[in-house]
Amino acid sequence: MTDAPITDAWIRRLNLLQLVVAGIIVLTPTLWMVLSSLKPSFEVTAYPPTLMFAPTLENYAQLAETTPFLSYAINSLIVTIGSTALGLLFGIPAAFAVSWTRISWPAILTLAARMAPGTLFLLPWYVMFRQVGMIGSYTALILSHAVITLPIVIWVLLPSFDGIPRSVFEAAQVDGCSVTRILWRIALPLVASGVAVASILAFVFSWNYFLFALVLSNGDSKTLIAAAFNFIGEGSTQWGALMAAATLIALPPLILAALVQRWLVSGLTLGAVKG
């Protein structure tokens, strides 16, 4: 019996070790990116890397001078907010319908579409959008990014809807609710934290998605992540500016996640335990 406290102490130490290792894996590239963005350009690629340096904002200044960064940011926001809204608009009723009918194949189909490589969609979409003259339009980008946001919304919300006792929906039916009204008046308020999580994840994934914007956008509709690619050239990559751009691109999702952190945690575990 005296072994128990020792075992507990070891478990605590192992937990701490796991956290430290995970932290190092996740935070090292982030830290590297932020520090590199603050280094003079000649020090960014120096080997061995310098840890002590005089911080400078010259990379950020270069970024502002050489690119219409704000326009790209607005493009990214329009595409991301648009595709997230589209994902929610169709994903919420779809997830509810899958949960209500217990017919899961439509959800699996969307997951398959999400898991398929983006290149699979690119050619048909390029041809299709070109035919209707939509290449470079926000609509084409928003529609294509819905392939990313829709499955996220459905799969995040599905366990949340499944977690609501069936009898609550049945009580609403008996009370006189149509299925649509059950969704808006009963189910949706009960999965609010799930909707928050789905929105954030959809936002982050759409914000960071590179491939569709690279092919389907033009100079006017280019998103930040696609624009950042311009800094990579043959033999002349501007690493400092690239790191500055990457740091700025990473900020909105980070701020968003920090703001709704509590909802994020409760939403991710929703459906696992019946309330």
Added chain:
Amino acid sequence: MASISIRNLVKRYGSFTVIPDLNLEIADHEFVVFVGPSGCGKSTLLRIIAGLEPISSGELYIGDNRVNGVPAAQRDIAMVFQDYALYPHMRVYENMSFALELRGTPKAEIDARVKRAAALLHIEPYLGRKPKELSGGQRQRVAMGRAIVRNPKAFLFDEPLSNLDAKLRGQVRAEIKALSQQLKTTMVFVTHDQIEAMTMADRIVVMQSGTVQQYDTPEAVYERPSNQFVAGFIGSPAMNFFPVELRGEQIVFSQDGADAPLDVNSRDLLRKAGHGVFGIRPEHFSVTADAAGAVAVTVRLVEPLGSDTLIHFDLAGASAIARVDPALRPKVGDRLNLRPQPGRAHLFDGSNGQVLR
């Protein structure tokens, strides 16, 4: 308020038939209890009446309206669920007013109806609370309140007491009974607890394997069970059963050939049936000093309940119980003569369980 009429109702899940062919008439203002063991189809039948389960074939009428295929929302019935199914994000007031709001009832009337129902159920202090802030008993009342405010054609209850503790269950049972007398509305109540069925019902539907075994008043179901299943299901402790047969002109226990304490009339019935089952409720034994017309048993176990005492004994290869006066104070190993009270013995057909007398 309305009658409920079920005609040749069949319910199948795929190839599995839950209810083979059921007919039932529930009168207006009647309090009917569906009772039976788990899986007998009683909850399915209630859910069919509610419109939560489709009918495979047959007809269902609520009042004069044939409601096959009519959605639950349009049947104008109220239902109290086993887990109460309150809306977790709404306060008690909103839980109760929600259905009225959906029907476009004026606000003043909604308020009056909610407050009236809350007063009736003593839940006025909780109107501003969310369901998670209520105890089980309070949630149960809110669920009933939600049903009452609607003034529906019929109330359906799906085992609403099973999540309450024993004391509260007894209390709420009495309240529902009182409520039914006050509201004078058709009520259908599902339970597996035969005490709930006996105490609340105007008529009881005893179900087994999707069929109605008996549909009658609690007294009739208790006094004159239509078959061995009903006899064994209604009553606590359950009725004692002993296989009997006719040997010559003597009715004897099949197991040991000892004389069974059955009267002359049983002989003719047994002669036709071949062999039978003698049934007697524990409370219908009398302890007697005289061995004539009685069976001599050895006390195996004594359970004093205060109001009476249960004596366990073995007879003709079966384990049996007699309910006796607590003043008797029997001890394990004592020999007692037990005589069936006149007219209280039952005889069932040994092959199909149907009552012979």
